[in-house]
Amino acid sequence: MTLKPGTAWSDAWQRSRAVAPEAFQDDRVLNLWAGEWHADGRALPATSPIDGTPIASPPRLDAPTARQAVRASLDQHRAWRHIPLPERKGRVSAILDALTEHREQLALLLVWEIGKPWRLAEADVDRAIDGVRWYVDNIDAMLEGRTPLPGPVSNIASWNYPMSVLVHAMLVQALAGNAVIAKTPTDGGVACLTLAAALAVREGIPITLVSGSGGELSEALVRSPEIGCVSFVGGRDTGARIATAVADLGKRHILEQEGLNTWGVWNFSDWDALSSVIPKLFDYGKQRCTAYPRFVVQRTLFDQFLAAYLPAVRSVRIGHPLAVEHPEDALPALDFGPLINAAKAKELGDQVVEAIDRGAVPLHRATLADGCFLPGQDTSAYLPPVTLLNPPPSSPLFHAEPFGPVDTIVLVDTEAELLAAMNASNGALVATLSTDDPGTYDRLAPQTRAFKVGRGKPRSRGDREELFGGFGASWHGAFVGGELLVRAVTEGPEGERAPGNFPAYQLIP
Structure with missing residues (x-):
């Protein structure tokens, strides 16, 4: 057996640097905040799960820098929310074209960073592109009578679906008129997300992409008053801590947690x-x-x-x-x-x-x-x-x-x-x-x-119009999928109750 020619980590890294030199520097990725790439944070050694090859690791920010990034995102949000919807749709469509052009490069990064087989890595990229394109085609009716949130959406997601879950959510949130913050998963996916973010920010999308430990950055990414909504995908322990924080603050939230299916x-x-x-x-x-x-x-x-x-x-x-x-x-x-x-x-x-x-x-x-x-x-x-x-x-x-x-x-x-x-x-x-x-x-x-x-058949998260949520301890906050994802990250009529699983009520769509 031999490594398929052209698929080595060094090949993937050099191609990423060629596509987005502003986001990749020597052997590290950069953090993106205030509309610029920053060589800040501390990168620790990292290896690929597929064979132990050294790869890039997330450059971990400290808490003060994270707070600065959140404040800058609010400034971006206040400008972006006034961009007309047709222009937002055009910019997001241009991003989807760029992601399609670099589809195989994004997939190869996923293989090295999180160990996905090629078939599943390609599917992760394709689902992100196809899913967001569906929202571009259908967003007008979903936004009737609705406005963006007062502040940016903060995303903290697991490592297993960087494109079809995290990038998909980020682009739909931006399409709906919000600035977007995302913390890169600690365990993998930082290079893939960095390349995707570089393609997005070229089209003027207000994305902030930062790295760091959850414990150090949670104060900024969850509790900051600038944050309009917290979107989390991960385990029950971390999710429970975030649920407590957002409940105390009365902050809008989408917390997808695990359960024994x-x-x-x-x-x-x-x-x-x-x-x-x-x-x-x-x-x-x-x-x-x-x-x-x-x-x-x-x-x-x-x-x-x-x-x-x-x-x-x-x-x-x-x-x-x-x-x-x-x-x-x-x-x-x-x-x-x-x-x-x-x-x-x-x-x-x-x-x-x-x-x-x-x-x-x-x-x-x-x-x-x-x-x-x-x-x-x-x-x-x-x-x-x-x-x-x-x-x-x-x-x-x-x-x-x-x-x-x-x-x-x-x-x-x-x-x-x-x-x-x-x-x-x-x-x-x-x-x-x-x-x-x-x-x-x-x-x-x-x-x-x-x-x-x-x-007799498996169920899944689903795509496009299919709704998604959870019962009991597997979910806190607003349900998503289809129009519910847009409703979760926009404001509607006064007194509106979002479908979801909340401490005070559960509303099934």
Whole structure:
């Protein structure tokens, strides 16, 4: 196996510098604030999860500089909100054309920075472009009777979808008349986001892109009075702290957090359909908020479930996303590569060992020998698929989303047990119920505490007009997707109540 020619990190870096020399300097990226690129912040050593290659890291700002950046963003916001909508649409459309031109470069950066296989990296870029273009085409009706927020939108997002989640949100927020602030994810994606921001700021979009630790920058990015809205995507611990802060301040917010998304199997017989979807559920190693790590299976169907599940999970393909047998070969069609870093792979691997020690039954454990790697490469960030039966309640795998390629299975005997197991995490983003009887689905699905429930098919965040949110502890604040994303970052009639999950009310669209 060899690295596909032209795909080395050095190749990706030099091409990025050629496209946006103002944003890339020597071996580091720059911070963007007050409409200019700044060589400030402290960059720590960083390596790619795919093989340990040294890569660029986020240049971490201190709190005083972050506050200065927020104040500058407010000045940009006050000017941008008065730009006519047709002009905003034209500028955002020009950005989309630039992103399309550099689509493969953005995707290659994602491969190196966060370990996405090529197919999924391209999809992340494409979903951002296609999704924002839909808003450009439909924004006029969504903004009727609405105005931009009094201050910029502050975005703090996870590392797993830099383009289709973070850049998509930023461009829609700007299209709606707001200046935009984004903190680069600490664990990866800074070069991809920097290139995207460089293309955007050339069109006059008021973007601020800064890096730093959440603890040091949260005062500026969450609590600053200049901030009009806080948009967060990440884990429950950090989300809970932000939820407390925005509640104290009465600040508008969109807080997407994780939940244990479950797939129930009850009075079901279409095993070919289930088997066909299992490999796709392992896309990106289940490192996404809408992954399905838990199957809740009717005990009397367990043998048939295993007969469908095990051959499918054994077909999951892992390896180095850029490794090919011959230089002229296409990049490998993998389901996933590494986890985000070696520490996460070790943490999850240790949880698996501990769960087995406490009584979980290992049903499937793949090995790295099943994957394709470069000779002698660092594989410390890789964890092959694992499936456990009955994780003990004392294990984190029982009640929390693993954010990795570990499936757990729980057996149940009654519908009450099915619902209890599917609602194990006090709210989720998505769920699925596989059952032959439409009446059973219609009766049980509304009792599942997930924002989206599929019948025999996975649900996802969705694109364009599809709405998205969560129940329970998986979501705080306004729901998004379709027109709701625009409503969440604009002001409407006095007394308007946004659809969402708030301390005082829950309003389902």
